[in-house]
Amino acid sequence: QLQLQESGPGLVKPSETLSLTCSVSGGSISSSSYYWGWIRQPPGKGLEWIGSIYYSGSTYYNPSLKSRVTISVDTSWNQFSLNLRSVTAADTAVYYCARHVRGYDLTYGYYYYMDVWGKGTTVAVSS
Amino acid sequence: SYELTQPPSVSVSPGQTARITCSGDALAELYAYWYQQKPGQAPVLVMYKDTERPSGIPERFSGSSSGTTVTLTIRGVQAEDEADYYCQSTDRSATYHVFGAGTKVTVL
Numbered sequence: 001q002l003q004l005q006e007s008g009p010g011l012v013k014p015s016e017t018l019s020l021t022c023s024v025s026g027g028s029i030s031s032s033s034y035y036w037g038w039i040r041q042p043p044g045k046g047l048e049w050i051g052s053i054y055y056s057g058s059t060y061y062n063p064s065l066k067s068r069v070t071i072s073v074d075t076s077w078n079q080f081s082l083n084l085r086s087v088t089a090a091d092t093a094v095y096y097c098a099r100h101v102r103g104y105d106l107t108y109g110y111y112y113y114m115d116v117w118g119k120g121t122t123v124a125v126s127s
Numbered sequence: 128s129y130e131l132t133q134p135p136s137v138s139v140s141p142g143q144t145a146r147i148t149c150s151g152d153a154l155a156e157l158y159a160y161w162y163q164q165k166p167g168q169a170p171v172l173v174m175y176k177d178t179e180r181p182s183g184i185p186e187r188f189s190g191s192s193s194g195t196t197v198t199l200t201i202r203g204v205q206a207e208d209e210a211d212y213y214c215q216s217t218d219r220s221a222t223y224h225v226f227g228a229g230t231k232v233t234v235l
Contacts, residue, residue: 037224039226046213046226046227046228046229047162047164047170047213047215047226047229048226049223049224049225049226052224060222060223062223062224063223096169096170101175103176108156108157108158109221110221111157111158111176111217111221112217112221112224113158113160113172113175113176113215114160114162114170114172114215115172115175115181117169117170117171118169119168119169120169
């Protein structure tokens, strides 16, 4: 059974870089059927997609975060990572990693949805 | 930017039917997906491609689509269904994922 586990510091200082890793077990990150991505949820608020990556390294980012975000993949370790630069208190959130199913049909073309999620890790930005 | 609109809250008595809507200009041309999130837990996929139910999700959950609105229906609501529900879709290029603001379902 596929499992995803986020790891990284729970506290980051303002202006520094938030770095998280998602370790994938029970399946290969190199499958052509999936993307892998990050989603966050500020306290008491809704979900926000941060970005996604394919095992080949192809990435898509939320335009509102694109200038500060880098997502990378390490297929040898079966994991992918998030770097968010120049953080502020507004980046305080629970960060989730998730597998994105990648499909295609003749009606709507490519589609993606998140079928397996990690438990999430809380990151606070504070001095 | 592309937005999905959900009602903030829906209240329903046990055994009754809850309907949660999600509206977006492109939903007539794109699939929508639904996630259930209980307090302190990660979201769980409960509906994909508008009407498909993942294995393990109870049959009382169903989805429908009409024009630019998709609906998640929970028939015979149980106390355990009390949660936040988020719809999600992508833009037409499928490179941008967007979530609705979420609907809190309260079982009275």
